[in-house]
Amino acid sequence: MGIYEQGIHNLHLFIRYILNEATYEEKLKIEQWLKKDATNQQLLRSLEQLLHESQLDLTRWNEDELWNKSQPSGHSAFSS
Secondary structure (H helix, E strand, O other): OOHHHHHHHHHHHHHHHHOOOOOHHHHHHHHHHHHHOHHHHHHHHHHHHHHHHHOOOOOOOOHHHHHHHHOOOOOOOOOO
C-alpha cells in the first residue's frame, strides 16, 4: 500500500471514529494513538473541525474533495 492509499485508509478510519462508526478494534487503535501525544489529539480535533465546517455529506464523501478542501488554495491531492 502506497503512502497515498495508506493516508486515505487512515482518513476513512478517522472519519468512521468521528462518526462513531468505527469497530471496537479501530476505536482501540485510535484511542491508543491519541494517548501517545497531545499533537495527535489536536490533529483529530482539527479533522473534526474541518468536517464540521466543510459541511460535507459524509454519507457520500469523496477523498479528493475532502483533501482539496483541507489544502491551501492552489494545491490538490495530486500536486507536487
